[in-house]
Amino acid sequence: xxxxxxxxxxxxxxxxAISEAKIxxxxxxxxxxxxxxxxxxxSEECVSDxxxxxxxxxxxxxxxxxxxxxxxxxxxxxINRYRKNSAQKRGGSSITEALDELKExxxxxxxxxxxxxxxxxxSINAFLESLSxxxxxxxxxxxxxxxxxxxxxxxxxxxxxxxxxxxxRTRKKLQRxxxxxxxxx
Amino acid sequence: MNKxxxxxxxxxxxxxxxxxxxxxxxxxxxxxxxxxxxxILLSLVCISVFVILPGMRKxxxxxxxxxxxxxxxxxxxxxxxxxxxxxxMVPLNQEDVSRFLSGNDxxxxxxxxxxxxxxxxxxxxxxxxxxxxxxFGSDYSKxxxxxxxxxxxxxxxxxxxxxxxxxxxxxxxxxxxQVCLIQDQNEVLHLFMFSGDQMISLTCRRQDKGLxxxxxxxxxxxxxxxxxxx
Numbered sequence: 001x002x003x004x005x006x007x008x009x010x011x012x013x014x015x016x017a018i019s020e021a022k023i024x025x026x027x028x029x030x031x032x033x034x035x036x037x038x039x040x041x042x043s044e045e046c047v048s049d050x051x052x053x054x055x056x057x058x059x060x061x062x063x064x065x066x067x068x069x070x071x072x073x074x075x076x077x078x079i080n081r082y083r084k085n086s087a088q089k090r091g092g093s094s095i096t097e098a099l100d101e102l103k104e105x106x107x108x109x110x111x112x113x114x115x116x117x118x119x120x121x122x123s124i125n126a127f128l129e130s131l132s133x134x135x136x137x138x139x140x141x142x143x144x145x146x147x148x149x150x151x152x153x154x155x156x157x158x159x160x161x162x163x164x165x166x167x168x169r170t171r172k173k174l175q176r177x178x179x180x181x182x183x184x185x
Numbered sequence: 186m187n188k189x190x191x192x193x194x195x196x197x198x199x200x201x202x203x204x205x206x207x208x209x210x211x212x213x214x215x216x217x218x219x220x221x222x223x224x225i226l227l228s229l230v231c232i233s234v235f236v237i238l239p240g241m242r243k244x245x246x247x248x249x250x251x252x253x254x255x256x257x258x259x260x261x262x263x264x265x266x267x268x269x270x271x272x273x274m275v276p277l278n279q280e281d282v283s284r285f286l287s288g289n290d291x292x293x294x295x296x297x298x299x300x301x302x303x304x305x306x307x308x309x310x311x312x313x314x315x316x317x318x319x320x321f322g323s324d325y326s327k328x329x330x331x332x333x334x335x336x337x338x339x340x341x342x343x344x345x346x347x348x349x350x351x352x353x354x355x356x357x358x359x360x361x362x363q364v365c366l367i368q369d370q371n372e373v374l375h376l377f378m379f380s381g382d383q384m385i386s387l388t389c390r391r392q393d394k395g396l397x398x399x400x401x402x403x404x405x406x407x408x409x410x411x412x413x414x415x
Contacts, residue, residue, distance in 0.1 A: 068208050076196075125199045128202050137206045
């Protein structure tokens with residue numbers, strides 16, 4: 001069933017919408033949740049939560065791309081679970097490794113860090129806008145969705161070393177972006 | 186910036202960018218023109234293959250039950266590192282081999298001094314199997330896995346072809362064996378070892394992956410031969 005038909009079911013409050021959406025997108029959503037959580041049970045619960053959120057938010061929302069919308073809901077649900085698990089010292093997922101890569105971003109001192117942190121909250125999208133579509137998608141697949149380098153290599157049809165190079169360059173760009181923001185402040 | 190701040194920062198990503206990225210793995214063709222071209226070419230190749238050899242791949246997958254297995258991705262090197270190198274091999278104790286193979290085709294449990302339980306039997310289809318439970322350390326109840334040695338010359342080559350082709354990235358050569366390590370959807374590890382007509386399958390839980398190395402060390406040896414069971 002195509003997305004338009006599934007959305008019609010959502011708008012008609014027909015519960016078949018959930019079944020059809022699950023048939024089409026559940027495995028993608030599970031993959032996203034599993035990237036972040038690294039745990040089957042938690043990931044399954046997050047996917048269920050995401051579908052419930054979709055049911056509760058469509059309508060009024062009318063996503064142009066249902067799969068992408070569900071992916072985002074799943075990612076947010078999984079990140080919330082991840083934070084809860086991290087607080088309880090549980091973890092061991094691909095996203096942990098990905099976030100560790102971003103820790104290399106150098107910040108000069110605490111005062112600047114705080115300013116930057118607040119500023120950057122609103123300007124990360126400006127940074128993303130400055131990237132090419134491919135760079136942006138690779139960056140987000142790794143750091144927003146927590147995909148493994150190997151998985152991304154298959155998705156983007158690029159060699160793993162090439163993916164690593166793109167990520168490294170993008171992190172450096174982000175570092176420069178942070179420095180410029182600090183100077184502007 | 187600490188990890189929490191970074192994570193919160195990434196949370197601020199605009200939904201349009203997030204959804205654009207999501208489309209890459211939902212519909213890879215939307216990622217770039219070049220990848221779309223690659224996909225079209227791949228599709229043409231697949232169609233050609235299926236026209237020439239209709240349904241062959243699907244039949245293999247169904248027949249050998251590998252559709253539910255997935256290659257290990259993130260941790261493959263980590264896990265494969267527990268498999269010893271050829272230079273690390275030690276010969277299997279011949280006394281153990283003799284004792285191990287002492288079972289007849291009927292159920293014949295035995296136990297050696299190292300807490301290895303084993304027996305041989307012939308199943309209804311005539312396949313001869315040796316089952317082995319063994320433990321390391323003092324509490325064997327927590328650390329054991331089963332080994333099944335199936336000597337089925339007519340089909341073992343087909344199994345080998347399918348497994349090694351499908352999971353070629355996870356294959357290593359150790360001694361006379363081609364070793365293939367896979368995990369299933371329940372995170373259970375399956376290690377297949379192929380040599381001639383012999384196929385050995387080791388199964389263990391992911392958290393017990395450290396047992397695979399010692400297990401392979403014991404198995405990669407000429408002492409266990411198909412002839413000995415016949």
